Amino acid sequence: MRIITFATQKGGSGKSTILASIAVAAEAAGLRVAILDTDPQRTIVKWSNRRKVEGHATPFVRACEPHQLAAEIRKLPLQGIDLCLIDTAGAHNVSVAPAIEQADFCLVPVKPTIADAQAATETAKALRERRKKFAFVLSQCFGSTARVNEAAAGLLRHGEIAAANIYHRVDYPDADSAGLGVTEYNPNGPAAKELRLLWAWLFRAIGGESVKEESAA
Numbered sequence: 001m002r003i004i005t006f007a008t009q010k011g012g013s014g015k016s017t018i019l020a021s022i023a024v025a026a027e028a029a030g031l032r033v034a035i036l037d038t039d040p041q042r043t044i045v046k047w048s049n050r051r052k053v054e055g056h057a058t059p060f061v062r063a064c065e066p067h068q069l070a071a072e073i074r075k076l077p078l079q080g081i082d083l084c085l086i087d088t089a090g091a092h093n094v095s096v097a098p099a100i101e102q103a104d105f106c107l108v109p110v111k112p113t114i115a116d117a118q119a120a121t122e123t124a125k126a127l128r129e130r131r132k133k134f135a136f137v138l139s140q141c142f143g144s145t146a147r148v149n150e151a152a153a154g155l156l157r158h159g160e161i162a163a164a165n166i167y168h169r170v171d172y173p174d175a176d177s178a179g180l181g182v183t184e185y186n187p188n189g190p191a192a193k194e195l196r197l198l199w200a201w202l203f204r205a206i207g208g209e210s211v212k213e214e215s216a217a
C-alpha cells in the first residue's frame with residue numbers, strides 16, 4: 001500500500017478537488033483506494049455522500065481525526081486497499097503533522113499566484129525538514145502558458161513539479177457537485193485529459209507498478 005497526503009497551508013488551493021479526481025482515476029486503473037478525510041470541513045466525506053446517492057460505493061471514505069490516522073491506516077491493507085489518500089485542512093498546524101508523518105509521498109497543489117507560491121514554499125520547507133518525498137502540482141492555472149511556466153520556474157527552486165498542470169475549468173466544481181471525478185463527469189474533456197496525465201505521473205512517482213504486483217501476490 002502507498003500513502004499520498006495532500007497538503008498545503010493555503011486553503012482553496014485545490015487539494016480536495018484534485019484528490020477526489022485522483023481517487024477515481026486510480027480506481028479506474030485497477031487500484032483499491034481509501035480516502036481518510038482529516039479536514040474538519042469534511043469536504044471529501046460530503047463528496048462521497050453525493051457519490052453514494054448516484055450509486056457509486058467506492059472509493060472507501062472515512063472521516064478521521066489526525067490522532068486516529070495511524071490506527072486507521074493499519075487497518076487498510078487488511079481490507080485490500082492499495083492506495084490511501086489523506087486530505088488535510090488548509091492550515092499549517094499540528095493537525096496536519098500526523099498526515100505528513102504517515103505519507104510515502106506528499107502532493108502540494110499551488111495556484112500560480114505569488115501568495116500561493118509563497119505559502120507552498122513554506123510547506124515545502126516543512127516537508128524537506130521531515131525528509132518527505134513531495135512534488136508541487138500547479139492548480140487552477142489560468143492565463144498564458146508563459147505565465148504558468150514563470151510560476152513553475154519560481155517553484156522549481158523549492159522542489160519538483162508534477163509533469164501535468166491542472167487548469168481552472170468548470171468541470172472540476174461540476175464533477176464535485178455530481179459526486180464524480182472529472183474523468184467520469186466528462187471523460188473526453190480537457191480536465192479529464194490533464195487529470196489522467198497527472199495520475200500517470202503520480203503512479204510512477206509512488207512506484208505504482210510494484211503496488212499492483214504486491215497486491216496481486
Ligand SMILES: Nc1ncnc2c1ncn2[C@@H]1O[C@H](COP(=O)(O)OP(=O)(O)O)[C@@H](O)[C@H]1O
Binds near residue numbers: 015016140167
Ligand atoms: N481546477 C479547478 N478549476 C476550477 N475550480 C476549482 C479547481 N480546483 C478547485 N476549484 C474550486 O476552488 C475551491 C477550492 O478548492 P478545494 O479543492 O476545496 O481546495 P482546498 O481543498 O485546497 O481547500 C472549490 O470551490 C473548488 O470547486
Ligand SMILES: [Mg+2]
Binds near residue numbers: 017039088
Ligand atoms: Mg479541502
